[in-house]
Amino acid sequence: MPKDTFFNLLEEKRERIIEAAIDEFATHSFYQARVTAIADQAGIAKGSFYQYFEDKMDLFKYLLDLLVEKKMTYINQDMIVNRNKYDFFQLLREAFLSGIRFAKENPRLLPIGIMLANDQELYQEIWGEHQDTSAEFFQQLLEYGKAQGALDPAIDLKLAATMLTGMLFSLTDFIMEDGKLDLDDMKIIDQMLYLVENGLKKKN
Amino acid sequence: MPKDTFFNLLEEKRERIIEAAIDEFATHSFYQARVTAIADQAGIAKGSFYQYFEDKMDLFKYLLDLLVEKKMTYINQDMIVNRNKYDFFQLLREAFLSGIRFAKENPRLLPIGIMLANDQELYQEIWGEHQDTSAEFFQQLLEYGKAQGALDPAIDLKLAATMLTGMLFSLTDFIMEDGKLDLDDMKIIDQMLYLVENGLKKKN
Amino acid sequence: MPKDTFFNLLEEKRERIIEAAIDEFATHSFYQARVTAIADQAGIAKGSFYQYFEDKMDLFKYLLDLLVEKKMTYINQDMIVNRNKYDFFQLLREAFLSGIRFAKENPRLLPIGIMLANDQELYQEIWGEHQDTSAEFFQQLLEYGKAQGALDPAIDLKLAATMLTGMLFSLTDFIMEDGKLDLDDMKIIDQMLYLVENGLKKKN
Amino acid sequence: MPKDTFFNLLEEKRERIIEAAIDEFATHSFYQARVTAIADQAGIAKGSFYQYFEDKMDLFKYLLDLLVEKKMTYINQDMIVNRNKYDFFQLLREAFLSGIRFAKENPRLLPIGIMLANDQELYQEIWGEHQDTSAEFFQQLLEYGKAQGALDPAIDLKLAATMLTGMLFSLTDFIMEDGKLDLDDMKIIDQMLYLVENGLKKKN
DNA sequence: GATGAATGAGGTTTCATTCAT
DNA sequence: AATGAATGAAACCTCATTCAT
Numbered sequence: 116m117p118k119d120t121f122f123n124l125l126e127e128k129r130e131r132i133i134e135a136a137i138d139e140f141a142t143h144s145f146y147q148a149r150v151t152a153i154a155d156q157a158g159i160a161k162g163s164f165y166q167y168f169e170d171k172m173d174l175f176k177y178l179l180d181l182l183v184e185k186k187m188t189y190i191n192q193d194m195i196v197n198r199n200k201y202d203f204f205q206l207l208r209e210a211f212l213s214g215i216r217f218a219k220e221n222p223r224l225l226p227i228g229i230m231l232a233n234d235q236e237l238y239q240e241i242w243g244e245h246q247d248t249s250a251e252f253f254q255q256l257l258e259y260g261k262a263q264g265a266l267d268p269a270i271d272l273k274l275a276a277t278m279l280t281g282m283l284f285s286l287t288d289f290i291m292e293d294g295k296l297d298l299d300d301m302k303i304i305d306q307m308l309y310l311v312e313n314g315l316k317k318k319n
Numbered sequence: 320m321p322k323d324t325f326f327n328l329l330e331e332k333r334e335r336i337i338e339a340a341i342d343e344f345a346t347h348s349f350y351q352a353r354v355t356a357i358a359d360q361a362g363i364a365k366g367s368f369y370q371y372f373e374d375k376m377d378l379f380k381y382l383l384d385l386l387v388e389k390k391m392t393y394i395n396q397d398m399i400v401n402r403n404k405y406d407f408f409q410l411l412r413e414a415f416l417s418g419i420r421f422a423k424e425n426p427r428l429l430p431i432g433i434m435l436a437n438d439q440e441l442y443q444e445i446w447g448e449h450q451d452t453s454a455e456f457f458q459q460l461l462e463y464g465k466a467q468g469a470l471d472p473a474i475d476l477k478l479a480a481t482m483l484t485g486m487l488f489s490l491t492d493f494i495m496e497d498g499k500l501d502l503d504d505m506k507i508i509d510q511m512l513y514l515v516e517n518g519l520k521k522k523n
Numbered sequence: 524m525p526k527d528t529f530f531n532l533l534e535e536k537r538e539r540i541i542e543a544a545i546d547e548f549a550t551h552s553f554y555q556a557r558v559t560a561i562a563d564q565a566g567i568a569k570g571s572f573y574q575y576f577e578d579k580m581d582l583f584k585y586l587l588d589l590l591v592e593k594k595m596t597y598i599n600q601d602m603i604v605n606r607n608k609y610d611f612f613q614l615l616r617e618a619f620l621s622g623i624r625f626a627k628e629n630p631r632l633l634p635i636g637i638m639l640a641n642d643q644e645l646y647q648e649i650w651g652e653h654q655d656t657s658a659e660f661f662q663q664l665l666e667y668g669k670a671q672g673a674l675d676p677a678i679d680l681k682l683a684a685t686m687l688t689g690m691l692f693s694l695t696d697f698i699m700e701d702g703k704l705d706l707d708d709m710k711i712i713d714q715m716l717y718l719v720e721n722g723l724k725k726k727n
Numbered sequence: 728m729p730k731d732t733f734f735n736l737l738e739e740k741r742e743r744i745i746e747a748a749i750d751e752f753a754t755h756s757f758y759q760a761r762v763t764a765i766a767d768q769a770g771i772a773k774g775s776f777y778q779y780f781e782d783k784m785d786l787f788k789y790l791l792d793l794l795v796e797k798k799m800t801y802i803n804q805d806m807i808v809n810r811n812k813y814d815f816f817q818l819l820r821e822a823f824l825s826g827i828r829f830a831k832e833n834p835r836l837l838p839i840g841i842m843l844a845n846d847q848e849l850y851q852e853i854w855g856e857h858q859d860t861s862a863e864f865f866q867q868l869l870e871y872g873k874a875q876g877a878l879d880p881a882i883d884l885k886l887a888a889t890m891l892t893g894m895l896f897s898l899t900d901f902i903m904e905d906g907k908l909d910l911d912d913m914k915i916i917d918q919m920l921y922l923v924e925n926g927l928k929k930k931n
Numbered sequence: 932g933a934t935g936a937a938t939g940a941g942g943t944t945t946c947a948t949t950c951a952t
Numbered sequence: 953a954a955t956g957a958a959t960g961a962a963a964c965c966t967c968a969t970t971c972a973t
Contacts, residue, residue: 120957142440147350150943160959165944167957204520226437233430233437234348267521271510274493278514281489282482289481306475310482314518315464316408317471324932354968364934369969528953552846554759558947568955573948612928634845641838641845644754675929679918682901686922689897690890697889714883718890722926724816725879732936762964772938777965779936 117177121167132157132167133181136174141223144230145175145237176241179231182224189217190252203260204312210256211283211304218287225287253279282307321381325371336361336371337385340378345427348434349379349441380445383435386428387452393421394456407464408516414460415487415508422491429491457483486511525585529575540565540575541589544582549631552638553583553645584649587639590632591656597625598660611668612720618664619691619712626695633695661687690715729789733779744769744779745793748786753835756842757787757849788853791843794836801829802864815872816924822868823895823916830899837899865891894919 121129135156139148150171154161168174190213198206218225231238254276260266286307325333339360343352354375358365372378394417402410422429435442458480464470490511529537543564547556558579562569576582598621606614626633639646662684668674694715733741747768751760762783766773780786802825810818830837843850866888872878898919 123957144348144350144438146348149941151941161944162946162959162961163957165946166959171943226439229437233433236346265521267517270514271507274507274510275514277489277493278486278511281485281487283485284488285481285485289478303475303478306478307482310474310479310518312518312520313471314514314516315470315474315479316516317469327932353966355966365968366934366936366970367932370932370934375968531953550848552756552758554756557945569947570949570955570957571953574953574955579947637845641841642756643838673929675925678922679915682915682918683922685897685901686894686919689893689895691893692896693889693893697886711883711886714886715890718882718887718926720926720928721879722922722924724924725877735936761962763962773964774938774940774966775936777967778938782965 117168117173118166124167128157128159132159133178136178137223137227140175140178140230141226144234145171148175178227179241182221182228185221185224186217189213203256203263203265204308206256206259207279207311208304208308210252211286211307214283215287215290215304218291222291225291249283250276250280279311282311321372321377322370328371332361332363336363337382340382341427341431344379344382344434345430348438349375352379382431383445386425386432389425389428390421393417407460407467407469408512410460410463411483411515412508412512414457415490415511418487419491419494419508422495426495429495453487454480454484483515486515525576525581526574532575536565536567540567541586544586545631545635548583548586548638549634552642553579556583586635587649590629590636593629593632594625597621611664611671611673612716614664614667615687615719616712616716618661619694619715622691623695623698623712626699630699633699657691658684658688687719690719729780729785730778736779740769740771744771745790748790749835749839752787752790752842753838756846757783760787790839791853794833794840797833797836798829801825815868815875815877816920818868818871819891819923820916820920822864823898823919826895827899827902827916830903834903837903861895862888862892891923894923 121132124132132153135153138156139153143149148171150164151161153174154164164174168177190210201209231241254272257266257272257275257279261268261272286303290303325336328336336357339357342360343357347353352375354368355365357378358368368378372381394414405413435445458476461470461476461479461483465472465476490507494507529540532540540561543561546564547561551557556579558572559569561582562572572582576585598618609617639649662680665674665680665683665687669676669680694711698711733744736744744765747765750768751765755761760783762776763773765786766776776786780789802822813821843853866884869878869884869887869891873880873884898915902915
């Protein structure tokens with residue numbers, strides 16, 4: 116946790132530091148990221164950095180907290196409200212949508228999460244067991260769908276969850292790549308959902 | 320490219336160096352990996368390292384070349400031979416299978432590829448534009464399937480390719496995770512293919 | 524010298540600062556001691572510290588002044604009063620006793636003096652020539668003893684003073700070590716005095 | 728323990744480094760001593776230092792090992808040889824003599840030992856329990872003397888050992904102070920021994 | 932060709948002190 | 953007077969790379 120001094124700062128300066136940190140961690144791994152670069156970019160003295168944070172890790176963890184908190188906000192807003200109104204595939208659509216929306220509105224946070232996900236050792240140190248949330252989330256959603264009788268009973272839920280996770284990741288990459296427009300996103304998501312619902316096979 | 324001296328080495332020593340390098344890069348990012356660790360592990364003097372390679376990057380690029388070359392070999396062996404004998408979904412099955420097989424037989428190469436894929440800057444420096452090969456490969460396969468009339472004409476091929484790429488990645492993770500058995504892999508792949516073919520929706 | 528602001532403080536706060544400083548300097552060398560720790564412990568702002576003292580050294584010197592002053596008080600109280608009533612060995616006993624008593628009643632001041640005594644450079648900077656007070660004191664006492672005819676004329680007074688100084692230091696350590704009881708102290712001091720008076724040799 | 732690289736160095740360079748280290752640690756506490764100063768003084772690059780030693784502590788411990796080893800050599804040479812030839816007071820004389828001789832011939836090692844002795848925390852970290860050797864040594868010697876019937880049976884051996892330790896320390900300081908001559912040392916030691924044997928009291 | 936010592940730039944972190952409120 | 957944020961020099965240590973044998 117950052118020190119009190121950090122939270123006592125003027126909003127504006129705090130923002131500058133966070134922005135600088137996100138910039139640095141979005142483009143460099145935790146180890147490659149330099150405290151000096153963050154301090155310089157934020158326009159503060161190197162020494163000041165250590166008045167705000169215990170060390171580099173302290174800042175990094177705080178950033179991840181922000182990321183998780185923000186992401187949760189996104190998903191919850193959309194999903195909690197609609198959980199009982201819609202059927203499984205509509206909920207899935209919402210889930211995809213909020214994932215994409217989050218990524219688009221916080222594009223610099225994404226690489227940080229991805230980098231962490233790919234550094235096992237760091238991941239363990241920071242989050243311990245803390246299961247892969249994304250796959251877990253989809254599995255719960257699928258169980259709900261199964262209970263509703265919306266799913267083909269032949270499918271393995273855990274595998275399907277894994278699959279959806281992978282698809283969401285790729286889809287995000289796909290959409291982020293050239294900053295495509297919002298309207299198009301809808302089409303893409305609907306296409307993707309069509310694939311998920313009906314598969315690739317030609318209907319007779 | 321490694322220097323001539325490297326290729327003049329006894330096969331056995333060359334092998335030892337490559338193995339040591341793979342070990343190091345499989346567990347550390349490019350920047351985090353230490354030349355010293357590689358030299359120690361390979362049982363050569365630190366100075367010798369620089370007689371074989373220009374620098375750390377030189378070795379890393381060479382490793383990636385090996386990785387790509389090896390992966391291509393896998394896919395080609397299975398696919399080129401069977402391209403005309405089987406229908407689209409059988410080919411897709413082969414593609415998944417060879418992807419998985421490669422990952423299982425070269426488990427230490429995988430993290431290297433993943434790490435690289437997640438470091439934009441490094442990726443650019445090493446491969447420049449060099450499109451995402453995996454998605455490209457699936458797109459070609461899908462085009463072949465479309466030509467065969469095996470696919471639902473409503474689907475967007477590029478998107479489907481993205482989707483399959485993500486799925487393959489996740490599937491690989493899924494299988495590698497607890498070292499599942501070969502026979503099970505088949506079942507999982509068939510399950511996955513079932514999803515891909517028929518989607519999640521309950522059949523009437 | 525502390526600034527006027529320091530002496531204008533409420534007795535209670537001044538006390539708190541001194542106590543905090545003693546704690547810090549008793550457990551850390553001058554260089555190792557941290558101004559921040561003192562300020563925190565005393566419950567004052569770091570900035571306030573510099574309103575009271577020129578710098579770390581300023582406080583340290585002041586502490587040493589207090590120490591010397593306090594020690595002098597101890598010795599004087601006992602000694603000045605008794606100087607003419609008792610013979611040499613009784614005075615020596617008093618001197619040892621007051622040394623021990625001071626150490627026991629101000630246990631945290633002792634390490635500060637010891638640390639200083641062992642850092643030549645610092646010692647010089649703070650006290651310049653300022654002879655070793657303890658040895659000097661014993662030498663005067665011995666001269667008084669010689670004048671009284673209580674001492675073996677063969678002994679070298681300066682050397683004996685050095686010897687007594689070392690003994691007092693060790694004795695203090697010895698007694699402080701496990702917080703021994705007061706009554707025991709008397710016995711120990713009498714034992715020690717016996718040694719001083721009669722030496723180790725077996726009497727015939 | 729220093730790394731192998733250190734022991735592979737040319738004698739001359741190794742010597743230079745040790746000398747530089749002793750100089751630094753003799754005039755600064757462990758924490759105050761600077762690796763940079765040692766490297767500069769020894770004429771090596773800062774990086775080289777870390778090729779030879781794990782860290783600052785590694786070098787410091789090695790220095791202490793040298794100190795102890797050297798001191799042991801001194802004492803043993805003189806004492807082991809003479810243990811059975813001489814009576815107690817002669818042995819004590821030898822002990823004092825070797826202590827002094829060691830201090831005179833290795834004047835820069837002494838402050839290092841003293842500083843360590845006065846930093847409890849550091850002492851613990853380096854030597855753990857490892858009793859105060861000097862006091863222990865004198866106690867054994869005194870027990871030998873008691874067995875021989877050379878000592879006044881009224882004296883407390885542990886206290887006497889403490890006393891002798893303190894005296895040796897002070898005596899060493901006394902002699903080192905202004906670089907007194909060898910011949911004088913003998914006189915001083917004999918004076919000191921006289922005090923120890925016969926005490927201060929005037930003989931009738 | 933092989934070795935391993937030598938180098939120094941650059942990273943993180945600490946902390947006494949100053950400054951602005 | 954009091955506060956506590958701001959500063960930057962300086963410390964330790966790492967490591968890719970060069971150099972001399």
